[in-house]
Amino acid sequence: MTAVDLRVAQRPNAPMTTYRYDEYDSAFVRERVAEFREQVNRRLSGALTEEEFRPFRLMNGLYLQLHAYMLRVAIPYGTLTARQMRRLADIADKWDRGYGHFTTRQNLQYNWPKLVDTPDILESLADVEMHAIQTSGNCIRNVTADHFAGVAPDEIEDPRPTAEFLRQWSSLHSEFSFLPRKFKIAVTGAEHDRAAILVHDIGLRIVKNDTGEIGYQVVVGGGLGRSPFIGKVVGDFVPREDLLAFLEAILRVYNRFGRRDNKYKARVKILVHEKGIDEIRAAVEAEFAAMDRSAFDHDPEEFERIAAFFAPPPYESLPATSASLRAAKLETPAFANFVDVNVGAHKIPGYAIVTVSLKPIGGVPGDATSDQMRVLADASERFGFGELRVSHEQNIILPHVKQDDLFALWSMLDAASLATANAGLVSDIISCPGLDYCSLATARSIPIAQAISKRFSDMSRQRRIGKLGVKISGCINACGHHHVGAIGILGLEKKGQESYQITLGGDPTFSASIGEILGPGVTAEQVPDVVEHLVDYYLAEREEGEAFIDTWRRIGHARFKDVLRREGEDGADI
C-alpha cells in the first residue's frame, strides 16, 4: 500500500479528489494558528500597536471592513470536500452570521467575525485542512484554476497538481513574502480558458509540444484594477522540470525591478508595460540562466505524489447518454431548462458537470447560507464523490454527477433554492461586495446586480439572450472583473453620489479584451435601463449563433454608443 493509499484508508469517507495534508502540512498550519493566536493576544494586551499588528492579521486573511472584520479563507484551486464545506457552514453559524460569500478568486469570505474569535476559527479550519494564509498581503496569493479541472472534455491535463505544486512552493516563500504588491497566479489545462489566466500576474496554460511533451505557456503582466492589461507570453513552452525555476526567475525580476514608490504602479503588469515584454523576457531568461537551479530541481516523484491526490474517482461504465435523463426532461420543463443551461459535458461517458448557481433572481451574487452549504455538501456526497468546486464566477460546481442522477440532484437543489437555471446567462452576474461591505469601495455593486437580475427575471428571455457576462465592481480595484465583462459596470463616486461607468467588449478568455467605456456615468437607477437597451440592440443586430461579445466586435463600439444616444434623445430615462 502506498503512502497515499494508506492515508485514504485511514479516512474512509475522504474522497481521493483533492490534496490531503501530510504531517508536515498539518504541523505547519497548526503552528501558524498558534502564532496568530499569540499575535492576537499581544494586540489585545497592547503589546502590539495596530500598525504593527496589521501585517500579521492580513497575512492570515483578516481585514477590517466597513461594518466589521472580514476573514478570507483560502480554497486552493477552488476545490473543496464535503467535509470542508460542512465546516465552512458550521463556522458561519458559530462565529459569523450564518452565511458566507464565495469570491472571484475561488475563496470564501466571512463578513462578521470578531478579532477575538479569529484564532478559534482558524483552528477549526485547520481541523479540516484549511487556512487563510496568504489570502491577503503583498505575497503570492491563493493559486486559482479552471473549475472544471479534471473533468472537462477539452482538457490536456488537470491543472490542480500544478496549482498545488505552486501552492507549496509559494507558501511562506521567504524571498517573496514582501513583494512590491500582491501576486496572483492562475492555471488552466484546457483548450478553453475558464480561469481568466490572461488577466493574472502570471497565467499558466498547460500545453503539449510537437513531441507530445507536457509543458507550460507562461503569460505575465495581466491584471485588472486601476490599470487593466492583458498578459503577454514570456515563455512559449517551459518544460515541467523548469517550471519552478522559471517562475522563481520571473518573481526575482519583479522583486528587483517592480516599483515600490507608488502602490498604484507596483503590480508586475506595470513593470511589463513600462519595460516591454521583450526586455522582461530577456531579464527573466538571464536570471534563469544565472541562478542556481539545483534548489528547484524537478522531483517527478513528488509531482506524481501530488498528482495522485487528484486521481479520477471510481467512475462507473455507463452509456454516453441517459434514457432516464431524457424522460425526466420531457416530463419536467424546469428541469430541462436546468440541464440545458447549468449542466455541461463531462469527459467520462454517462457523467455530467453541474454548475450550481449562487445567483438567484434578486439575490446576492456568491452568497450561500450555512444551510445551503450543507445541502451542497450532502449533494456532493450523494451524487458526486464528495467533491465540490468554487468557480471564479462565484458559483459552485459538482464535477462528477451521473446523468441518471441529475433529476434527483436537481430536486434536492430546487428544495434549497439552489436550482436557478442561469449559468452563464445575463443574471449570472459577477459582483464584488462593494460598498455594502468593503471599506475600499466607492459605490455599491450588489444592489446593481440585484436590479439587473430582477429586470431579466423572465428566464425564457434570458435563454433567448444567451451567454452574456455582466460583471460589476464597486471600485477601481476591479474585484468584480468589470474590465472583462461583455457588459462591465464600475461603481464610482461622482459629486458625492454613486455613479456607474459602463464598459462593453470585455472578455476574460483566450480571446481576452478589456472593455471600452460607453459614455458618461449613470445613476444606479439608470443602470438596468442601459443594460436592457444594450441587450435589446444586440438582439436586433445579432447574426445566427452570435454571442453579445461577437456582435459587439463585428459591428463596433460606436454603434452601441449611438443607440444609447438615440434612445436618450427619444426620451428614455438613460
Next chain:
Amino acid sequence: MPVFKHPQILIASNLTDGEVVFLGSSGWERDHRRARIARKADEATELETLGKRDISANRVVDVYLADVEIGSDGAPTPLHYREKMRVKGPSVRLDLGKQAGEGAL
C-alpha cells in the same frame, strides 16, 4: 488644517469585534445618535485627540471624523453615503447590522 464646513462626529471600529462605534460624551457608543458633535474646528480637534488617546489605549482602530447634519431632534446623520451605510449596516441585508438591532440604532 482642513476647512471646517459641517458639524462632525468621530467614527471608529471597536478593536475586539470590529463594530462601528462613535465617540460619545462618556466613551464609545454603538449608536451614532449618541455621538458627541463637534460644531467648531477646535471641538473637532478635541475629538481627534480623544480618538488618538483611545487608539493608544487599544480600544479602537481606524478613527476619523465624518461630516454630519443635525436633525430636528438634535441627532447627527452622516452626510456621505459611505458613513450613512456604516451607521446602519449593509443595504442588501436589512436583517444584519445596527439597522437590525445588532449594537443599537
